[in-house]
Amino acid sequence: MDKIYKKNLFGLSIDEIQTIADENGWPSYRGAQIFRWVYQGVADIDEMSNLPLSAREALKKQYQIFHLQIIKKIEEKKTKTTKYLLRTEDDLLIEAVLLRYRHGNSLCVSSQAGCSMACVFCASATGGLKRNLSAAEMLSQVYVVERDTGQKISNVVMMGSGEPLDNYENTIGFLNLISDKDTRNLSKRNITLSTCGIADKIVLLADSKTGVNLSVSLHSPFQDQREMMMPVAKNFPLEKLMEACSYYVQKTKRRITFEYALIAGVNDTLGHGQALAQLLRGLNCLVNLIPINQASNPTLKSSNDEAIAAFAEILTKKHINTTVRRTLGSSINAACGQLKSGFYKEV
Ligand code: SAH
Secondary structure, three states, rough: OOOOOOOOOOOOOOHHHHHHHHHHOOOOOHHHHHHHHHHHHOHHHHOOOOOOHHHHHHHHHHEOOOOOOEEEEEEEEEOOOEEEEEEEEOEEEEEEEEEOOEEEEEEEEOOOOEEOOOOOOOHOOOEEEEEEEEHHHHHHHHHOOOOHHOOOEEEEEEEEOOOOHHHHHHHHHHHHHHHHHOOOOOOOOHHEEOOOOOOOHHHHHHHHOOOEEEEOOOOOOOHHHHHHHOOOOHHHHHHHHHHHHHHHHHHHOOOOOEEEEEOOOOOOOOOHHHHOOOOOOHOEEEEEEEEEOOOOOOOOOOHHHHHHHHHHHHHOOOOOEEEEEEOOOHOOOOOOOOOOEEEEEOO
């Protein structure tokens, strides 16, 4: 028989919780009390000690507090990068990666179980899309890792499995919740959303005034090659994508980061560097070069250090801000493009 799920209080907005309080005829301050308990991270409705027993019992009939469950942790000793395997209520396994930097802890959050974008170099799409994650499931990744480590997460990057702009409503819900002063109060400046380039949603995001940092996975300055690497480029050609990026910069006054994973002999030539510089000319942006990880495709080899340095130099000579990303977590399959999702089977 299917499990009967009670609704999860965790993930609801203050308005939704206030409605529950109103429907029960409780005084108006109850909604705010419940909201604060939920986002202080209580594991159980019974812990809401300033609620009368009758209110707790009434809540428990329909609601619960559900967090993702930690199934396994794998740590890369050298860098202290930790991959968390987390179980959803319907037994899907998703992954989040804790990256420890000098400036604080950063969590790489998944926005979907699997992914439908099918970028040829990325493992997250190998089983296709299983389903979108809810705002609660995205936020819970932050809560469970903080609880597990006893340390605060100071930065969130939406670079786990999934395409956040393919799960737009829940992603916005997550961003609003995590930055709410009564929940985690995380500054939008400390949140980065990474997209494969869903141009129309980039425009929506700019208009939504969400104000997060935007990363765009570019990987090639040529339309035909980008289509081969990232099928999404067929729907959102480079011209449309660049228009949307300019709009984002203009609306938010924020610099965009372009992710560029270097593959030896494929997208690291002089011609690529020059075309990339031309494409980005005049835009307030930064190019983040990443040595490609052999995630799903063993035929793709990373450019070597000299080739990466030479590529960076082409860009900097043309006055394009460029950094090379340090690879963290590849020994535990936790680096870019290596995250997958699966089903949890109890043994
Ligand atoms: N769907 C979003 C976020 C997930 S991937 C996006 O596409 O941006 C996070 C980053 O890892 C993206 O820049 C993605 O292009 C990159 N990536 C995927 N596979 C990779 C690989 N094998 N090596 C290096 N980077 C990879």
